[in-house]
Amino acid sequence: MKAKYLVIIGLFAATFAACSRDEESLFEKPAAIRAQEAIENAFNVFTSAENGWEMAYFPNLEADAKGYNMVLKFNKNGNVSVTAKNSATTMNKIMTDTASTWAVKSDYGPILTFDTYNDVFHAFSDPKGDGAGLLGDYEFLILKATPELVLLKGKKHSAYSVMRPMKNTDLAAYFTACEKMQSKLFGNNNIVTLTQGDSKMYLYKGADGQFQSAAYGSPLVAEAATYHPVCSTEDGIIVSMGFGEDIHDHIFYYNEEKGELKSEQGAVMNAGNLNILFGAYFTDNAFGWAVDYADKDVVDALLAAVNTAMQNTSTKMKVMGYGYKQSLNMYEGGYFMLVNFTYKQGKKNQEKKLLWTIDLTQDEDGITVANAVPYDENTETFLEQIPAAQAVADLMLGSFSAASLEGNLFNAAAGMKLVGEKELVVRGANNIKM
Amino acid sequence: MKSLYKILAVTCLVLGFAACEGEQFTESIFVDPVIDTTTYTYQFDKWLDKYYTEPYNVEFLYKLDDNATDPNYNVVPVSIGMADTLAHLALYLWYDVYDSVVGPEFLPEYGPKMIQLIGSSMLDPVQGTEKLGYAEGGIKITLLKINEMQLNNIDNLNEYIFKTMHHEFAHILHQQKNYPTEFAQITPANYDPIKWQERSNKEAWQLGCVTNYGSSEAREDFVEVIANYIVKPDAWWDNMLKEAGIEGAAIINQKWDICNTWLKEKWEIDLDALRDEVQKRQQNLDWNMIMNLEFLNGK
Numbered sequence: 001m002k003a004k005y006l007v008i009i010g011l012f013a014a015t016f017a018a019c020s021r022d023e024e025s026l027f028e029k030p031a032a033i034r035a036q037e038a039i040e041n042a043f044n045v046f047t048s049a050e051n052g053w054e055m056a057y058f059p060n061l062e063a064d065a066k067g068y069n070m071v072l073k074f075n076k077n078g079n080v081s082v083t084a085k086n087s088a089t090t091m092n093k094i095m096t097d098t099a100s101t102w103a104v105k106s107d108y109g110p111i112l113t114f115d116t117y118n119d120v121f122h123a124f125s126d127p128k129g130d131g132a133g134l135l136g137d138y139e140f141l142i143l144k145a146t147p148e149l150v151l152l153k154g155k156k157h158s159a160y161s162v163m164r165p166m167k168n169t170d171l172a173a174y175f176t177a178c179e180k181m182q183s184k185l186f187g188n189n190n191i192v193t194l195t196q197g198d199s200k201m202y203l204y205k206g207a208d209g210q211f212q213s214a215a216y217g218s219p220l221v222a223e224a225a226t227y228h229p230v231c232s233t234e235d236g237i238i239v240s241m242g243f244g245e246d247i248h249d250h251i252f253y254y255n256e257e258k259g260e261l262k263s264e265q266g267a268v269m270n271a272g273n274l275n276i277l278f279g280a281y282f283t284d285n286a287f288g289w290a291v292d293y294a295d296k297d298v299v300d301a302l303l304a305a306v307n308t309a310m311q312n313t314s315t316k317m318k319v320m321g322y323g324y325k326q327s328l329n330m331y332e333g334g335y336f337m338l339v340n341f342t343y344k345q346g347k348k349n350q351e352k353k354l355l356w357t358i359d360l361t362q363d364e365d366g367i368t369v370a371n372a373v374p375y376d377e378n379t380e381t382f383l384e385q386i387p388a389a390q391a392v393a394d395l396m397l398g399s400f401s402a403a404s405l406e407g408n409l410f411n412a413a414a415g416m417k418l419v420g421e422k423e424l425v426v427r428g429a430n431n432i433k434m
Numbered sequence: 435m436k437s438l439y440k441i442l443a444v445t446c447l448v449l450g451f452a453a454c455e456g457e458q459f460t461e462s463i464f465v466d467p468v469i470d471t472t473t474y475t476y477q478f479d480k481w482l483d484k485y486y487t488e489p490y491n492v493e494f495l496y497k498l499d500d501n502a503t504d505p506n507y508n509v510v511p512v513s514i515g516m517a518d519t520l521a522h523l524a525l526y527l528w529y530d531v532y533d534s535v536v537g538p539e540f541l542p543e544y545g546p547k548m549i550q551l552i553g554s555s556m557l558d559p560v561q562g563t564e565k566l567g568y569a570e571g572g573i574k575i576t577l578l579k580i581n582e583m584q585l586n587n588i589d590n591l592n593e594y595i596f597k598t599m600h601h602e603f604a605h606i607l608h609q610q611k612n613y614p615t616e617f618a619q620i621t622p623a624n625y626d627p628i629k630w631q632e633r634s635n636k637e638a639w640q641l642g643c644v645t646n647y648g649s650s651e652a653r654e655d656f657v658e659v660i661a662n663y664i665v666k667p668d669a670w671w672d673n674m675l676k677e678a679g680i681e682g683a684a685i686i687n688q689k690w691d692i693c694n695t696w697l698k699e700k701w702e703i704d705l706d707a708l709r710d711e712v713q714k715r716q717q718n719l720d721w722n723m724i725m726n727l728e729f730l731n732g733k
Binding site for chain 1: 472474475496497499501505507508509510512513514515516517554555556557558581
């Protein structure tokens with residue numbers, strides 16, 4: 001019986017204790033009111049940009065994802081106009097569609113929806129053909145909405161997109177400026193060193209609209225790469241996701257004078273240490289260095305000797321003139337030097353490709369190229385006939401320190417100087433083939 | 435004593451709820467359902483209200499809400515222009531047909547309460563299938579691939595739009611009144627919900643189904659008989675029966691009889707009269723007449 005009374009007393013105590021009003025709410029207003037205010041705020045922000053919004057649009061984060069520039073003008077009556085120019089959806093022509101609608105609605109948080117079809121905008125989410133298309137979204141979680149910056153996340157495919165108020169009122173000029181920035185920053189397939197706090201990493205393939213990343217100082221191995229869609233803008237670049245833990249460090253501004261891109265959080269992209277970077281290029285099979293020599297007289301003298309030797313050793317070969325191209329690259333795991341002799345034999349232009357393996361080492365202080373050894377039978381035979389040709393390969397040997405060519409501080413791939421006992425100039429070149 | 439416990443327990447509950455009282459509700463956060471005159475789509479919304487919502491008690495949903503779609507598929511919204519065209523077309527070939535043939539009270543009572551438009555189809559590249567529409571709970575029809583309507587191609591419209599309308603509406607009807615169980619017993623072994631798409635239409639005909647999709651399962655077979663009979667011309671239907679062979683044609687005719695009887699007895703719908711009206715209108719796709727609603731004769 002006592003136990004029953006204790007239960008009753010306990011029940012009373014629990015009833016009143018459970019309803020104690022001493023606890024203060026974390027929020028000043030009820031959830032529904034806060035949701036409505038968030039919607040109204042977002043609506044006001046979207047319609048506030050006088051010239052519309054520049055959007056760095058990232059349809060998805062798949063391996064082939066890229067960033068795209070769009071300009072959006074949100075009208076208070078629910079109409080939106082969208083303009084874009086890209087190779088994926090507009091055949092590189094400026095295209096505008098003004099006949100669709102947008103809204104901000106409540107879901108799990110405020111959502112920006114493009115709820116009727118826009119030829120320009122929905123081209124990225126249209127599943128035509130394979131059920132997936134470019135895997136774009138038409139509904140976005142609004143992660144941030146201020147008059148200066150809007151941050152969106154695709155509801156279905158989860159990529160982040162970034163919007164800033166348009167400064168340029170001339171849309172044609174805007175897209176041209178973005179293309180120029182793209183060309184300036186990534187026109188030579190350059191590799192960029194990202195410095196973020198104490199960490200560094202390489203970023204490459206920016207020309208494809210998508211950075212691949214690799215560990216600093218390591219080979220650019222595709223299997224180890226992660227992908228970061230990138231979009232060039234008038235004043236720099238925007239990435240869908242920042243690097244490391246700063247995933248919302250999206251905007252990088254280009255500083256022409258310093259030759260670097262710097263983010264709002266302080267991350268910096270530039271050439272970095274050129275000695276280290278020079279080595280990194282050798283691991284990118286799509287890229288090589290074409291070498292030209294600062295000391296033209298030395299090269300000319302060597303080639304003249306080679307030419308003389310060629311004439312003396314082959315009765316069939318009557319050389320009327322010559323050209324010369326030397327390059328460095330890595331093929332199938334080793335470092336190679338390729339020398340192309342072009343010459344006239346009779347009226348025909350002829351080409352001779354000679355290959356040497358080389359030892360290449362580099363650290364932060366310098367680069368050493370050593371041991372140019374003929375690689376194949378073709379090269380060995382040629383050198384037996386014309387031993388002087390070896391001197392052309394040996395020109396490249398030595399210890400050097402890399403420095404930027406003037407005017408190419410950001411884009412090292414456009415060219416750099418290798419300064420040692422002799423000074424070489426190397427320029428980035430795609431598709432050098434053995 | 436037990437009564438005392440009960441009284442105490444109830445008292446605790448009452449006190450518990452009373453102690454938690456105190457929240458004050460503010461005014462509603464929900465938007466007034468009256469059509470907003472300031473919106474970009476006001477004219478179209480007003481038109482839809484006049485020609486769909488008021489007379490037929492149906493909500494015409496053309497602004498896409500992703501939550502209302504199947505998350506397993508990637509889709510896009512319909513364009514306003516195509517939504518406008520489809521809305522006119524559905525009045526011409528569906529709503530006004532039922533008004534004329536079955537009676538003006540039929541669709542307001544038994545028609546779908548929501549029609550949703552989606553711009554793209556729902557493609558399943560793995561299965562190799564393409565969904566063109568679906569009906570839910572006897573109240574909602576979703577029509578897909580509206581952005582790709584080829585307005586000058588009657589075969590395209592017939593296959594992808596008109597047939598889908600009547601197919602999905604037949605679903606709405608049998609979701610309200612079951613179709614006869616004997617229908618599913620005619621060719622149960624021939625239904626293949628997984629690999630139906632690997633059959634050609636001719637193979638399906640010979641199995642006694644009017645389309646390969648109809649050979650997927652009985653309920654699809656049932657509505658495919660109705661939809662194809664309504665929208666396909668005589669030549670198509672005759673050719674199907676011929677290619678189906680004696681056995682296949684006999685099965686299809688048996689299925690048609692069941693559909694016809696069910697529509698007549700359960701819904702008082704004359705299938706042939708419905709078909710005649712639809713066929714007559716399909717052969718007169720005068721877009722000016724349709725977009726100006728001349729077929730309503732001032733209704």
